[in-house]
Each structure stands twice: as structure tokens, then as C-alpha cells.
Amino acid sequence: MKKRMKKIVGAILAATMTMSMVACGDSSGSANTINGKTTAEGSDDSAISADSPYAGKGFNFSTPETIVMYVLGDKPADMDTVLEKANSEYFEPNLNTTLDIEFLNWSDYATKYSLLLSGGEQVDLIYTASWCYYNDEVAAGAFKKLDNEFIQTYLPYTYAELPEEAWKEIAINGDVYAVPKGKATFTAYNGAVVRQDLIDKYSLTTPDSWDNFKTYLEELANLQSETGVTALNTNANREQLFTLFCQENTLQGVTEGYDFLYQANNSEKAPAPEDIEYAYMSDYYTDYALQMADLASKGVWSANAINDTTDSQSYFENGTSGAFVWNSSVFTAGDNLESSGLGTYAVYDVTPDTKRSRGAYSVDATAITEKSADPERAALVLDYMKSDVDLNRLLLGGIEGTHYELDADGNRVTLDKAADYPWNGWAWAINRQDEPDEAGLDERAVAYGEHCDEMEFIPEQTGFTFDPSPVQNQYTAVQSVVSEYQQSFALGIYGKDTEKSIEEFHQALKDAGVDAFTEEFIKQYTEYKEANGI
Known part of the structure; x- marks a missing residue:
């Protein structure tokens, strides 16, 4: 059943994308509706290397740009060294661009994330996910909508490489607001x-x-x-x-x-x-x-x-x-x-008999912000770091020969300096399917991974996405109530008064509009279920 559904979904998406390309015309030509600096009109790539993968594509690279990207986690000790190499060998010669990567630490990202997007700081690219404010910030208008023409023009290699289901999973009511990672793993299973x-x-x-x-x-x-x-x-x-x-x-x-x-x-x-x-x-x-x-x-x-x-x-x-x-x-x-x-x-594995699904591609993604002064250049930077294998591995794992090396089988070997730039310490949203496996992987990790593979399942409704816009006010209010109570319940703060506090929590959710929110969710799910015959 699941294989048949995958084929059906793939066929539908392929047809949809083909129609989009026909409607958009030649994606390498001008994009008159895009209001940025690096438009596919007025081509000037004299400032970039002739060997750049973006040379001769009709882009305007005449003006040097700095693109600021925010990611989550603690900044690695060798981040500056790695980024300097990425800029000097990749972004500057091939895109006439300097990339600046800033970190939102685990200790304060929850309070700073939305403020960063609504404030005056430059933010061109930012990590996002279903668990990291993707739906909320889309509703707030913080992320740029990426239509098919924009994706095919300014993320050309990513568009060619990402599986169709990745775009489907990241879409909200059919619209894409972030670029998902290229590798689905068991990230949601703990x-x-x-x-x-x-x-x-x-x-x-x-x-x-x-x-x-x-x-x-x-x-x-x-x-x-x-x-x-x-x-x-x-x-x-x-x-x-x-x-x-x-x-x-x-x-x-x-x-x-x-x-x-x-x-x-x-x-x-x-x-x-x-x-x-x-x-x-x-x-x-x-x-x-x-x-x-x-x-x-x-x-x-x-x-x-x-x-x-x-x-x-x-x-x-x-x-x-x-x-x-x-x-x-x-x-x-x-x-x-x-x-x-x-x-x-x-x-x-505390729940070894429980089936588990791979995390969606949308579990890790990168959004282009609405306030970016040059979303086209930002998209090209993102496209480059996702599609160029050498650049991608530099950002994921540091400098080959310093932080890691590849053995004869193409597996990565950790070197002494790896602690200063751990593999995949922050770059989850740019993972590729061909990411090298770790050599000599601990047998404990191998056994754990094998059991996850054995227990994998794919729920039939995978691919369903919810559009909160019809109940946006209620959804926002409900989220606010959840944020107020959630961590206190998780830490048992209410003690013997927990049941009483749960009753207060439920009433606050009802006052916020949880019933209308739930009704709309069920309505959209029912429509999806009927339309897909599941």
C-alpha cells in the first residue's frame, strides 16, 4: 500500500512541477517579478570566477554582498577558521559574496528567535523546523514565499537534487516558505x-x-x-x-x-x-x-x-x-x-517495541527572510552550500585533514581537532543524502540504528500539512497559553496541585480558542484523507 501511494504521490507531484515549469517558461531567463539585486536580468558575472557553477547563468554578481545566516547551537571553536576557508575558496570567488554565520545558543534561542526576525538586525537566512517556529513565523509573515519560478531560478541545483516529497512536506497549504534538508533520518525518535x-x-x-x-x-x-x-x-x-x-x-x-x-x-x-x-x-x-x-x-x-x-x-x-x-x-x-x-x-531504546517513522525532511530547513535585502543572493548562497559536495562537507565537518579525513571506503575518520568542529554540529538543514558515514562506528550506535531500521513504519497520512490561516488568531492564542504552562508541567512544578493546574490550563486553552483550532485541523485532515482515499 505505502509503495503504491508513494508512486501515486510522486506522479502527481511530477506532473504538477512539470506544469509549473511550462507556465514559468525558461527558468534561466529573466525574473521580472523578483525585486532584489541579484536578479536573473541584466546579467553580469564578471566579478566571479569563470569556473563558478553559477557563471553564465544570467545572474548579476557585479555588487559584492554579505549574507547573514542564523543557526542554532553553540559556536564551534574552529568556526571562524572554517568559515574563512568557505568564504575565500567558495563564496567570494564563485558568488562575489561573504557569508556571515551567527549562532543562537540553546540557552536563549526560544526568547531571541522571533525578536531577531522582527527586529532591525540583518537576517537573510535562518534555521527553522516544524519544532522551531516554522509555522508560527510563516503565519507572522517573516519568511519569504518561494514559488516554483524562484526555486528553479535561484536554487537550481537544490531543485534538481531534492526528492519531490521534501518540497511536499515543507509546504503549507501548497506554498513553500523554507528549503528542507536532503536526508531523512530518525530525528524524531528518542x-x-x-x-x-x-x-x-x-x-x-x-x-x-x-x-x-x-x-x-x-x-x-x-x-x-x-x-x-x-x-x-x-x-x-x-x-x-x-x-x-x-x-x-x-x-x-x-x-x-x-x-x-x-x-x-x-x-x-x-x-x-x-x-x-x-x-x-x-x-x-x-x-x-x-x-x-x-x-x-x-x-x-x-x-x-x-x-x-x-x-x-x-x-x-x-x-x-x-x-x-x-x-x-x-x-x-x-x-x-x-x-x-x-x-x-x-x-x-526505552520503547524498543514501538514502531517509529523517519523525521520528515521538514524537520530541518532554512528559510529566506522577508526582510532580506537580497533574497536572490541569499538563495544562491543556500543553493551552493547544499549542492556543492566539497563546500557542504567543509561546513558540515570542518577542514579535511584537520578535523576529519576519508578512508579508502569513503567513510569519515575523526581526527584530533574534531572536538573543535564536531561533524554536523549545527548544519542539520544542509545535510545531503551522500553524507559520508563515520568509519569504525561504535557497535552500540550500529545496533541502535539497525533496530530503528527494523522498526520503521510510514503512516498513511504522511504528507498531510495543515494551514492555520483560517484560525490564525486562535492558533496564536493557544500557542501562547501552551508556552506559559508547558515547561512547568514538564518539570513537575505544580506538585500536588498538578490536576488543579491542568484544569486551569484546559480552561485557558478553551478561552484561547482551542476548540475552533481543533475543528479546523480535523476539517482539513478529513478533506485530505478523503481526497487521497486513505
């Missing part, structure tokens, strides 16, 4: 990295299930005065356990973002509309909040966690946290712990 040395020393419970993981955390919390290790050193910027809770209950998102769930029970069958719930209004969320309050009461994390902005991964890597929950990045955290000589690690 596992737990734990302190194996402490498990062995104190005979702690093996955290190989949701209940056993909670028991492990509670046991470790009881030993904190002796070990100096917080069981789960979490904070206000990362909700570590909700995804695991959803996996335990086989709860699947209907689409990326928007927080509508259904109980999949490991089935690929699309849910009936009446089985879909808004996560925060569900009994599941009440159960989750009560479990978090219980863990908080047992000292699993600091009572001051709500005021903590330190990255949770750093806590595990420096030996002060007994666990860290995320996607395959948990192996990086474990490797860094062991390389520092602070302990040993193990990674557990």
Missing part, C-alpha cells in the same frame, strides 16, 4: 544515554523500558549526595521526557508541528478523524504531567531547573547528569563523556 559505570557500581535498574528508566532515575536521585550526579539534569529549554512518554503509549503526530496526536498502535493506517486529539487537552497529557510531578518530588532533577538555561547535553558530557534524552545525538554525548574520562555510557 533514546536515552545513561551512566553505565554507575549502573555497574551501584547495581541500578537497567533502563530498558519506560518504567525501568524512571526507576533508574529515582534510584540515582537517592544516590546524589554520594555521587554528585543529578539523575536527569534538565532545564527550562528542553522537554526531555514527553517524546519518550508518547513513544511508550504509541502516540503518533498526525503531521509535523501543531501537536495533534493519535494512538497508532504500531499501525500505518491513517487515523479516523474522531481518534485525533490535541495533545494538551488529552488524558494522556494529564497522565504525563502527573508522572513528571512524581519524578520531581523524588528529586530526579533540580528544584531550580525552571531557571536553568545550561544545555542538558553539556550536563551529561561533563559528568553531572545521569541521563540525557534525545535522538541519535545521545551517542555523541556518550562519546564525549568517555573521551573526557568521566565515566562510561550505554544507550537504551
Whole structure:
């Protein structure tokens, strides 16, 4: 069934794109409707190398430009060195452009992201995702709509390389506002990295299930005065356990973002509309909040966690946290712990019997902002860093021979300087399908990845996207209420008053318009379901 649906969807998209190209005419010609500096009109590429992949394409590179790109994460120690090489060898000679990359740290991106887009700072490109304000900022008008003509003209190589489903997944009501990554992985599925040395020393419970993981955390919390290790050193910027809770209950998102769930029970069958719930209004969320309050009461994390902005991964890597929950990045955290000589690690699939889907291409993407003075040049910069293999690997992993090298099989070998520029530390949105695998990959990571492959499933409704514009006011108000309460429930702040606080939360959501928001979501989903015969 899923193979047949993929073929049908692919055929429809191919036909649609072909029609678009016919309507747009020759995409390498003039683009009179585009109001930027690097237009495909008045060609002048005398300022770039004749060997540039963009030479002779009709672009105007006469004016040198600086494009500012914002990404998430902590700035690598060798970032300036890598960026200098990228500019001097790639962007400046081949696009007459200098790229400036700025970082929004994990500790403050939540407060700075929207302010950055609405403020006066130059922002041409910015990381976005279904979990990182994509839907919100599209609704706010912060991201440029990328029509077919623009994409084919200013992202020509990306357009040729990205699979059709990537564009489909990033679209909102048929319109594209960001360029997705080129590789789909299990980024939405979480596992737990734990302190194996402490498990062995104190005979702690093996955290190989949701209940056993909670028991492990509670046991470790009881030993904190002796070990100096917080069981789960979490904070206000990362909700570590909700995804695991959803996996335990086989709860699947209907689409990326928007927080509508259904109980999949490991089935690929699309849910009936009446089985879909808004996560925060569900009994599941009440159960989750009560479990978090219980863990908080047992000292699993600091009572001051709500005021903590330190990255949770750093806590595990420096030996002060007994666990860290995320996607395959948990192996990086474990490797860094062991390389520092602070302990040993193990990674557990806490919900091993739960089917899992690959994260959509839209899980990581790059948007061109509406306030960019030259969106065409910004698009070409993005196209270049995604499509040129050498430039792409430079940005992903640093300087070959310094930070990594490729072995005879084409796999990457980590070198001593890799800690100063970790592979894929920030560039998730420009991943390519041909990214080299790590040589000598830890057998723990190999086994984990193989199990994920074995347990993969593809829900029938994959590809459905929601357009919030008919209920934009309600959606915005609901998001505001969620932001007010969400992290407090995740950290068990309300304690014995959790159920009462849930009732207040639900009333606030109703006052904000959650019923209208839900009704519109179900309406659009039902229409999609009927139109696609699923």
C-alpha cells in the first residue's frame, strides 16, 4: 500500500512541477517579478570566477554582498577558521559574496528567535523546523514565499537534487516558505544515554523500558549526595521526557508541528478523524504531567531547573547528569563523556517495541527572510552550500585533514581537532543524502540504528500539512497559553496541585480558542484523507 501511494504521490507531484515549469517558461531567463539585486536580468558575472557553477547563468554578481545566516547551537571553536576557508575558496570567488554565520545558543534561542526576525538586525537566512517556529513565523509573515519560478531560478541545483516529497512536506497549504534538508533520518525518535559505570557500581535498574528508566532515575536521585550526579539534569529549554512518554503509549503526530496526536498502535493506517486529539487537552497529557510531578518530588532533577538555561547535553558530557534524552545525538554525548574520562555510557531504546517513522525532511530547513535585502543572493548562497559536495562537507565537518579525513571506503575518520568542529554540529538543514558515514562506528550506535531500521513504519497520512490561516488568531492564542504552562508541567512544578493546574490550563486553552483550532485541523485532515482515499 505505502509503495503504491508513494508512486501515486510522486506522479502527481511530477506532473504538477512539470506544469509549473511550462507556465514559468525558461527558468534561466529573466525574473521580472523578483525585486532584489541579484536578479536573473541584466546579467553580469564578471566579478566571479569563470569556473563558478553559477557563471553564465544570467545572474548579476557585479555588487559584492554579505549574507547573514542564523543557526542554532553553540559556536564551534574552529568556526571562524572554517568559515574563512568557505568564504575565500567558495563564496567570494564563485558568488562575489561573504557569508556571515551567527549562532543562537540553546540557552536563549526560544526568547531571541522571533525578536531577531522582527527586529532591525540583518537576517537573510535562518534555521527553522516544524519544532522551531516554522509555522508560527510563516503565519507572522517573516519568511519569504518561494514559488516554483524562484526555486528553479535561484536554487537550481537544490531543485534538481531534492526528492519531490521534501518540497511536499515543507509546504503549507501548497506554498513553500523554507528549503528542507536532503536526508531523512530518525530525528524524531528518542533514546536515552545513561551512566553505565554507575549502573555497574551501584547495581541500578537497567533502563530498558519506560518504567525501568524512571526507576533508574529515582534510584540515582537517592544516590546524589554520594555521587554528585543529578539523575536527569534538565532545564527550562528542553522537554526531555514527553517524546519518550508518547513513544511508550504509541502516540503518533498526525503531521509535523501543531501537536495533534493519535494512538497508532504500531499501525500505518491513517487515523479516523474522531481518534485525533490535541495533545494538551488529552488524558494522556494529564497522565504525563502527573508522572513528571512524581519524578520531581523524588528529586530526579533540580528544584531550580525552571531557571536553568545550561544545555542538558553539556550536563551529561561533563559528568553531572545521569541521563540525557534525545535522538541519535545521545551517542555523541556518550562519546564525549568517555573521551573526557568521566565515566562510561550505554544507550537504551526505552520503547524498543514501538514502531517509529523517519523525521520528515521538514524537520530541518532554512528559510529566506522577508526582510532580506537580497533574497536572490541569499538563495544562491543556500543553493551552493547544499549542492556543492566539497563546500557542504567543509561546513558540515570542518577542514579535511584537520578535523576529519576519508578512508579508502569513503567513510569519515575523526581526527584530533574534531572536538573543535564536531561533524554536523549545527548544519542539520544542509545535510545531503551522500553524507559520508563515520568509519569504525561504535557497535552500540550500529545496533541502535539497525533496530530503528527494523522498526520503521510510514503512516498513511504522511504528507498531510495543515494551514492555520483560517484560525490564525486562535492558533496564536493557544500557542501562547501552551508556552506559559508547558515547561512547568514538564518539570513537575505544580506538585500536588498538578490536576488543579491542568484544569486551569484546559480552561485557558478553551478561552484561547482551542476548540475552533481543533475543528479546523480535523476539517482539513478529513478533506485530505478523503481526497487521497486513505
